[in-house]
Amino acid sequence: MTTMTEADQRGNGASPENDILVEVKNLQMYFPVTAGIIFQRAVAQIKAVDDVSFFVRKGETLGLVGESGCGKTTTGRCILQLYKPTGGQVVFDGQELTSMSTRQMRVMRRRMQVIFQDPYSSLNPRMTAGNIIGEPLIVHGLVNNKEEYRERVAELLQNVGLNPYMADRFPHEFSGGQRQRIGVARALSVDPSFIVCDEPVSALDVSIQAQIVNLLEDLQEQFDLTYLFIAHDLSVVRHISNRVAVMYLGHIVEVADRNEIYANPLHPYTRALLSAVPIPDPVIDAQRERILLSGEVPSPLNPPNGCVFHPRCPIAIDSCQQVIPELREVEPDHWAACIQSPGYGSY
Amino acid sequence: MATLLEVKDLRTHFFTFEGVVKAVDGVSYEVEEGETLGLVGESGCGKSVSALSLMRLIPDPPGKIVSGEMLFEGEDILKIDMDDMRRIRGAKMSMVFQEPMTSLNPVLTLERQLSETLQLHRGMSREEARNESVDLLARVGIPDAERRVKQYPHQFSGGMRQRVMIAMALSCNPRLIIADEPTTALDVTIQAQILELMKSLTNEFGVSLIVITHNLGVVARYADRMNIMYAGKIIERGTAREVYSNPRHPYTVGLLKSVPRLDLPRRAKLDPIEGQPPDLINLPQGCSFRDRCRWAVDKCATEEPPLMLMNEGHWSACWRSDELGPSALDFYADAEMLEGATNGGSAADSEPEEEN
Numbered sequence: 258m259t260t261m262t263e264a265d266q267r268g269n270g271a272s273p274e275n276d277i278l279v280e281v282k283n284l285q286m287y288f289p290v291t292a293g294i295i296f297q298r299a300v301a302q303i304k305a306v307d308d309v310s311f312f313v314r315k316g317e318t319l320g321l322v323g324e325s326g327c328g329k330t331t332t333g334r335c336i337l338q339l340y341k342p343t344g345g346q347v348v349f350d351g352q353e354l355t356s357m358s359t360r361q362m363r364v365m366r367r368r369m370q371v372i373f374q375d376p377y378s379s380l381n382p383r384m385t386a387g388n389i390i391g392e393p394l395i396v397h398g399l400v401n402n403k404e405e406y407r408e409r410v411a412e413l414l415q416n417v418g419l420n421p422y423m424a425d426r427f428p429h430e431f432s433g434g435q436r437q438r439i440g441v442a443r444a445l446s447v448d449p450s451f452i453v454c455d456e457p458v459s460a461l462d463v464s465i466q467a468q469i470v471n472l473l474e475d476l477q478e479q480f481d482l483t484y485l486f487i488a489h490d491l492s493v494v495r496h497i498s499n500r501v502a503v504m505y506l507g508h509i510v511e512v513a514d515r516n517e518i519y520a521n522p523l524h525p526y527t528r529a530l531l532s533a534v535p536i537p538d539p540v541i542d543a544q545r546e547r548i549l550l551s552g553e554v555p556s557p558l559n560p561p562n563g564c565v566f567h568p569r570c571p572i573a574i575d576s577c578q579q580v581i582p583e584l585r586e587v588e589p590d591h592w593a594a595c596i597q598s599p600g601y602g603s604y
Numbered sequence: 605m606a607t608l609l610e611v612k613d614l615r616t617h618f619f620t621f622e623g624v625v626k627a628v629d630g631v632s633y634e635v636e637e638g639e640t641l642g643l644v645g646e647s648g649c650g651k652s653v654s655a656l657s658l659m660r661l662i663p664d665p666p667g668k669i670v671s672g673e674m675l676f677e678g679e680d681i682l683k684i685d686m687d688d689m690r691r692i693r694g695a696k697m698s699m700v701f702q703e704p705m706t707s708l709n710p711v712l713t714l715e716r717q718l719s720e721t722l723q724l725h726r727g728m729s730r731e732e733a734r735n736e737s738v739d740l741l742a743r744v745g746i747p748d749a750e751r752r753v754k755q756y757p758h759q760f761s762g763g764m765r766q767r768v769m770i771a772m773a774l775s776c777n778p779r780l781i782i783a784d785e786p787t788t789a790l791d792v793t794i795q796a797q798i799l800e801l802m803k804s805l806t807n808e809f810g811v812s813l814i815v816i817t818h819n820l821g822v823v824a825r826y827a828d829r830m831n832i833m834y835a836g837k838i839i840e841r842g843t844a845r846e847v848y849s850n851p852r853h854p855y856t857v858g859l860l861k862s863v864p865r866l867d868l869p870r871r872a873k874l875d876p877i878e879g880q881p882p883d884l885i886n887l888p889q890g891c892s893f894r895d896r897c898r899w900a901v902d903k904c905a906t907e908e909p910p911l912m913l914m915n916e917g918h919w920s921a922c923w924r925s926d927e928l929g930p931s932a933l934d935f936y937a938d939a940e941m942l943e944g945a946t947n948g949g950s951a952a953d954s955e956p957e958e959e960n
Contacts, residue, residue, distance in 0.1 A: 324791035432880050433647075462646035463818060467862035467876030474873070489791065496864035496874065519866060533796040535821030536867050537860060539844045542825050545867075549800060550793045553761055 278451055278483050279336060280312040284345035286331050290558065303557045305331040307507040308345075310584065313451070318477065318484040320498030320515070322491055322530070324554055328507040329487045333453040336485065337369055338362055349451070367397050370444035374456035376436035380428040387424030390414065390442045397447055413442040416479075418472060434465035441472065451483045458493060470497055491534050495519055503527045506565040507557055509584055513591040523587060523598040525570050564595070572597055608779055608812050609635040609658075614672035616650075616657045619665065623885040627653040627667075629836035635780065640806065640813045642827030642844065644820065644859075648881060650836040651816045655782045658814075659699055660689050677779070695725040698773040700802075702785035704765035708757040714741070714768055715753045718775060725776045740771040745801060763794035767801065774805060781806070782814045787822065799826055820863060824848055829917075832856050835882055835892040838911065842918035850929050852920035854897045857932045868935060875935075891922070899924045 286306040289299035306328040313319045321329045335342045338354055347354045354365065373379040380389055391410045393399075400406045411421035417438040428436055437457060444452050454473065458466040470493060476482060488494050494501055495515050502512040503526065511524040522528045529548040536542040550569050555561055561568050567577040576596060584592045587600035595601065616628040628650045635641050645651045656662050657669055660681070674681050681692060701707040709717055718740060719733035728736060734753075741749035744767040757765060766786065773781050783802065787795040803826055806813045815827060823830050823844060830847055832840045832855065840853040851857045858877040864870070879896040882888060888895065894904040903923050911919040922928070 324793065434880070462881075463820070463859060464646060464862050464877035465880075467874035468878070470864075470874055471876060491792070492864040492866045495866060496870060515870070529793060531866065533792045534866055535796075535819070535825040536865065537820035537824045537863060538848050538865075538867070539824045540849065541867055542821070547796070549796055551797075553763055553794065554791075 276314045277312045278315045278350055280348040282310050282346040284309045284335055285343045286335050286340055287343040301558055304507050304560060305557055309509050311502055311509060311512060313483055313485055316481060316483055317499040318486050318497055320494035320501040321485060321487045321504060322489060322494050323504035324489060326554060327504045329504050330455055333455050333485060333487050337371055337453060367447045368449050369451040370449040371453045371455060372440050372444050372457045375460050376433055376440055379440060380436055382428050386426050386439050389439060390446055393446045413446055416445060417442045433461050434468055437469050453485045455487045506554060506560055508565055511593045517591055523593040524595045525572050526566050606637050607634050608637045610675040612673040614657060615670045616653050616662055616667060617670050618667045625884045626836050627884060628657060631838055633831050635812050635814060637812055638810045639828045640815060640826055642823035642830035643814060643816045644823055644830055645833035646818055646881060649833045651833050652784055655784050655816055658782060659693055694721050695776045696778050697780045698778045700769045700773050700783040700786045702788055704762055704769055704789060708765060710757055713754055713756055718772060721775050740775055744771045762790055766790060766798050770802060778811060780812045784816045820859060835887060836884060839921045846918045851933060852914050852925040852928045853922045854899045855893050857928060860933060871935060
């Protein structure tokens with residue numbers, strides 16, 4: 258399984274260097290743990306994201322999966338500079354973001370937006386839907402007069418499948434799925450090229466999830482968007498992403514094309530994660546092999562030495578306790594961070 | 605197998621200022637001894653309320669069980685007084701709640717919380733209860749139980765807290781455990797651990813289990829039979845194998861088709877159920893699913909379909925059930941759904957079967 262399925266990589270074949278929209282290099286985000294009431298001092302560090310590198314190509318969707326606390330949301334926020342990373346670089350369309358001033362960054366934010374997980378708490382309950390969607394237009398000075406503003410808000414509402422007359426309603430008058438549509442419309446309002454979707458469907462019911470996933474795909478085509486899709490639901494990620502990156506305890510352990518990673522997972526964590534997802538068909542599910550991981554994710558406050566996965570890994574060997582495996586391209590366009598994956602080479 | 609619990613025409617309504625919310629409206633089902641029953645539906649369909657009704661934990665006011673019978677071991681537990689109910693609750697019937705973070709008391713050690721039930725229902729002395737608590741924690745797979753039992757809930761992770769909840773539910777050797785979304789708050793790998801644990805413990809002790817969930821995968825893996833609820837009613841029921849392979853209600857078909865599947869080639873588009881679930885205060889006349897239904901006909905607007913027998917043990921509440929079935933579940937009905945032949949082969953055998 259070395260050949261990639263080119264057919265479904267929308268426009269990924271061309272020269273990869275110019276194609277890259279977002280590149281993350283050796284990103285680190287450490288949060289200090291403080292003690293003391295008045296004179297707070299750092300007593301430890303939580304390594305939420307530790308030496309993460311990846312890139313997102315123009316027009317593609319990169320899925321970022323992992324369990325809670327693995328650093329996927331932090332990674333998304335670091336890209337948007339909502340957190341100031343401890344180390345590393347984020348390059349957006351050739352420009353380095355981590356060294357930018359607040360003012361420069363504000364201009365960049367017009368090109369990169371975010372959709373949040375919880376449509377119940379991410380919308381201001383005192384603002385109407387229209388004002389929530391229109392606020393960025395005013396902040397960034399994208400409209401000249403009230404007439405334009407109204408027209409643009411109406412257009413955005415229609416883009417996400419809501420009616421323009423709903424602009425005067427408040428968030429509590431909408432259902433969960435409709436609220437998430439408002440969140441999408443707000444992200445679209447500044448006409449961005451890159452959107453971080455942070456678990457946009459996790460809080461929604463299954464029948465509504467599919468509506469939002471389809472909407473995101475339609476909008477991607479219509480407005481030529483690039484997504485970083487953060488989620489823990491592997492079946493949704495496989496559906497929406499072109500490539501998938503798997504995170505564990507602050508590290509990316511595997512990156513590959515969506516079909517490749519599901520057909521030929523190389524990292525033992527990816528395998529366990531895939532086998533843990535129950536298939537909604539009792540007959541097929543009963544035939545699947547299960548890899549039940551023992552134990553729980555260790556604390557990022559005190560991560561294990563060597564490979565962070567080794568305490569739970571079913572195939573760990575002695576070297577795993579010493580070597581921190583770097584992410585290597587073990588097959589064309591398939592990266593893995595496991596010293597035992599075939600093709601990893603010497604360490 | 606003997607029937608452990610029989611629910612007949614249960615109706616639980618909430619009387620609010622805006623009107624009467626018919627959260628559970630005429631639900632009947634039974635639970636056999638030792639079986640796992642899945643109760644599936646989306647938020648607001650009444651699945652949690654029907655579970656709380658079983659335990660008679662509906663807040664009154666505004667809620668009220670307005671009619672119905674609940675025969676537990678042959679006795680109607682809706683008719684007995686609250687003192688008797690208290691003796692059943694926790695002892696013969698117990699519950700595992702969704703939120704392991706909020707359903708334990710944060711200011712008491714686990715020992716105190718586990719002992720309480722044991723002393724109350726099994727008449728143990730404090731010493732006996734303490735030893736039993738340690739045994740219980742060890743049984744649900746908590747390492748170093750001797751030391752851990754003296755700790756407080758915040759010292760446990762989410763998965764561990766859910767194990768504690770299960771230990772508590774098992775503590776009095778109940779006949780029936782109701783698990784309300786037991787793994788929704790947990791990660792997939794932990795979810796698998798917890799569900800395997802519940803399955804093995806219920807098998808070991810012959811306990812019946814009602815699993816309430818919106819996750820179709822969980823039901824497929826763990827339930828023997830299932831009920832699917834929509835707008836306060838059961839709209840389809842049968843063995844899990846039968847319902848998944850031969851769904852006879854448009855809502856079931858819709859649910860199954862709206863989720864992406866890891867084991868099948870990727871579809872170009874998902875197939876959502878359009879629209880929103882109805883408002884439980886103003887339920888439309890006729891079938892409550894008809895506004896979202898592709899198969900709806902005139903009759904659906906006037907007459908509400910009752911649960912009708914399809915096959916042995918398989919019921920569906922739809923006027924057009926006979927036209928549904930495996931053919932309705934064709935994931936690639938539209939030619940455009942299939943996304944090029946290249947994907948076909950690889951994803952179907954997406955199993956990591958090799959060396960480990």
